[in-house]
Amino acid sequence: MNKKIVFALVIMGLLAISAANAQNSLILNNNNDDSMYQVSLLQAFMHGEYDGVVKVGDLKKHGDIGLGTFEGVNGEMIVLDGVVYQAAADGSINVMKDDEKIPFATVTKFDEDGNITNITASNFDDLTGQLNKTIEEYGTNNMYVIKIKGDFSNITVRSVEKQEKPYKEFTDVAAVDQKVFNHTDQTGTLVAVYFPEYMNELNMHGWHLHFLSDDKTKGGHVLGFDGLKGSAQIDEIHEFNMILPTDDTFKTMNFTEDMSNKISSVE
Template identity: 85%
Template sequence: MNRKILFALIIVGLLAVSAVSAQNFGFLNNNNDDSMYQVSLMQAFMHGEYNGVISVGDLKSHGDTGLGTFEGVNGEMIILDGVVYQAAADGSINVMSDNETVPFATITSFDEDGNIANITAKNFDDLTGQLDKTIEKYGTNNMYVVKIKGDFSNITVRSVEKQEKPYKEFTQVAAVDQKVFNHTDQTGTVVAVYFPEYMNELNMHGWHLHFLSDDKTKGGHVLGFSNLKGSAQIDEIHEFNMILPTDDTFAKMNFTEDMSSKISSVE
């Protein structure tokens, strides 16, 4: 067969295949990068594995949007537009240098597969309920990262004080060294990450929200809010990559305990 004709046939074939698969997806665009990259696992973190696994610089090579924390649970991490921010326990927001290290994080290269042009929510449960309904259409067994931009009449965030070794379990850290901040009239972005039920304990099932104000002065792990008016962009994710800690603490950790109730109590 003439090579040009063969080439044309292959192209036509590929187009037909992609048209069929596009129809099969509930989701709109299904843009390009659909991978999530995770540092460590929630179970290890809950057990007090706060040693850095990779650097902030390396983390940024895996995406531009996400959340996590820093070595020793030194505050909450919000990754937005490729910048890694720390919401510190003293309430300040800092851009973290590439040399800092990361014990736990999830990050993706955000691309908008769908959106909610106007979203209003009375509170946290109202918002996550609406997000649940939205992703039910596309499949609750996918992972999602959602950016919600808007105005909050009130938002409550927490951060955590840096821990010293020997590290205690995270439930104890949250009980003793958690700092809670309540801010009124904030405009900013919530980065929300959703993991399906079968990934509970690897991360955590459901929605995990971190906030950063537009003026980059306030933020943290979202505990609650009231009266959100804004919009949401949704990134549907189909691929998961995980890097494990390489230290002895992790290698010898006992993972037989069911941590799900502890995870939901602090997150």
């Protein structure tokens, strides 16, 4: 056989193997998505950056579980099983349309890396203390989303009324426009998001919890609870992706202020 023909066939074979390997690599990456996707900075949100950055339809492409809020701080967001819910300031729960805009959110595609078959917690601090001990086994420098299903003797949640421009800082919003709801004998799910301390300039260090009842009638940002009995699924996350606002307000925002105390005051 002509040497030139043999050489050409070898090159074509190598290219075919390379293309097949690349295709297999893409398939593996898609099946093992282990990334946290965040819309904007929490610090920007705390300063009053409430204009939408992405739409609900786009957010769902990046995750099926998580939390956040909607344009103008229009209620609390709970993302669960691929559905984006709004816990509104009037206490109602709504499924949000794909064209709704989002100024801040954190989501991931849930992949169970571990579980806790039995959780009994007397209150919020007791639960987060137990979760801290649990993630020590995995590594406290990772990010986590934990899905906790259980029964609550009592749970207190909040939502926030939609804001109009000019926007005020979120500490001022929480002081005057926060609506608090107390519910007894509830069965539902906590979506718990954890960021390590070294990411404190991007999000809040520690645990951030939102709640949604099984009957989809109650929910919001968790302020506290009593008497939890349930189980948990753990997703350990090693990759972080973030999209930032593009408006002029964000471009000139001053991030030198330490926001730790303000963030803690509204959590």
